[in-house]
Amino acid sequence: xxxxxxxxxxxxxxxxxxxxxxxxxxxxxxxxxxxxxxxxxxxxxxxxxxxxxxxxxxxxxxxxxxxxxxxxxxxxxxxxxxxxxxxxxxxxxxxxxxxxxxxxxxxxxxxxxxxxxxxxxxxxxxxxxxxxxxxxxxxxxxxxxxxxxxxxxxxxxxxxxxxxxxxxxxxxxxxxxxxxxxxxxxxxxxxxxxxxxxxxxxxxxxxxxxxxxxxxxxxxxxxxxxxxxxxxxxxxxxxxxxxxxxxxxxxxxxxxxxxxxxxxxxxxxxx
Numbered sequence: 168x169x170x171x172x173x174x175x176x177x178x179x180x181x182x183x184x185x186x187x188x189x190x191x192x193x194x195x196x197x198x199x200x201x202x203x204x205x206x207x208x209x210x211x212x213x214x215x216x217x218x219x220x221x222x223x224x225x226x227x228x229x230x231x232x233x234x235x236x237x238x239x240x241x242x243x244x245x246x247x248x249x250x251x252x253x254x255x256x257x258x259x260x261x262x263x264x265x266x267x268x269x270x271x272x273x274x275x276x277x278x279x280x281x282x283x284x285x286x287x288x289x290x291x292x293x294x295x296x297x298x299x300x301x302x303x304x305x306x307x308x309x310x311x312x313x314x315x316x317x318x319x320x321x322x323x324x325x326x327x328x329x330x331x332x333x334x335x336x337x338x339x340x341x342x343x344x345x346x347x348x349x350x351x352x353x354x355x356x357x358x359x360x361x362x363x364x365x366x367x368x369x370x371x372x373x374x375x376x377x378x379x380x381x382x383x384x385x386x387x388x389x390x391x392x393x394x395x396x397x398x399x400x401x402x403x404x405x406x407x408x409x410x411x412x413x414x415x416x417x418x419x420x421x422x423x424x425x426x427x428x429x430x431x432x433x434x435x436x437x438x
Contacts, residue, residue, distance in 0.1 A: 171429045174204075175251060176211060177422040179243035181372035181402025185213045186251050186422075190221040198235030204428070205233035211426075214371045217244050219251060226252060226265040228272070232367030239313045240269040242375015242405075246282040246420040249274045254422055269313040279420060286376070286414040287313060289383040292341075298348055299335040301328030307336075307348070308384045315346045315366075316380035324352050324362050330370040349377045356389060360399040372402030379414050382407035 172194060175186040185204055187194065196204075196218070205213045215238070218229035228248045230241045248265065252258045253276055261276040273285040289312035298305045298319045303326060305319035317336055321327060327334075327350045334348045345366035352360045361381055363374040378398040385396055386409060394409045405418040 171427055173425065174211065174428055175422055175425045176213065177247040177250065177420060178402070179246045179373065179375070179420045180400055180405060180418055182241075182243035182374060182400075183213045184215050184217045184241075184244050184247050185211050186217045186219060186247070188219045188251075188255070190219065192218075192220045192222070192229075194218070196231075198231075201231045201235035202233065205235075214365070214368045215241060215244060217241075217248050217251075219248065219257075222266070226257065228265055228267045230267070232365070233369070234367040236367045237268070238367070240267050240286075240376055241314075242284065242286060242379060242416050243373050243418070243420075245272050245274075245284045245375065246416075246418060247422070249276060249282055249284060250279060250420040250422055275415075281417060282420050283415050283417040284375075286379050286416055288409075288412070288414060289313075289380055291383065291387060294341075296341050297337040299337065300330070300348075301326065303327065305350075309341060310380040310383055312376045312380040312383065314376045315342050315344070316349060316377055317342070317346050318349045318351060318381055318384045321350050321352055324350060324360060327362065330362065330364050333366070333369075334364055347374060347377050347380075349374070349381050351381050351384075353385075354399075357385070357393050357395060358397045358399070359385060362401060373400040373405070375405065375416055375418075378405045379407055379416060382409075382414070 216231045220227040275283040292309035298307045307317035307319035310316045348364045363377045382396040408415045
């Protein structure tokens, strides 16, 4: 990392991110540096890092988990990324697109409280795993959206405990690179509440691809008769809509502060 780098901090339904604008992709951030930046005790603190890059005249969302590992996509991060582009006058229109590791994301920007981003349709693996947590065992659906997810249904969200450590998934070879685990309470046929433990981050207040995975399982349960779902997460609510070719996730985003990372950033982070 260079000696001085400007950063921004934002969140989507309290799923929070550090953003760094690097249009030329010249700032090389190591996995360890991402981990230190996202550390909530000694760094800025975040669920992940978004680097704003421009490749071949198109913006690219370079997303890293809080442990520095690379992820394919982040739905909440995509809305925060879109808001960053708008607020910094990098895009002029309310409808635009950008690239991610899982493909292009189409944005429909109505307001900061209503940003819609397209998501690729999730795929069900048509097999289940066991999720063990807090002396409970659940059967969970395996979903790729595109990040891997294990979706387990519970009677009460509190029964899974504090989620301080990663739930155990069996067989573990089903997800060799780790898995995000959602615990879901059904409110109605198109409304659920969920908690999520994200690989590389821990429990987060929201997960966009997780909400899409949950909506996909709920839609299958309805024999594809329901096309819109409300997903309540700890940080707010998301709406997932299906059509023949994609999902659309709608929710808020906020850019809340900015600051400078320098050689002494450990002790000079904006609080």
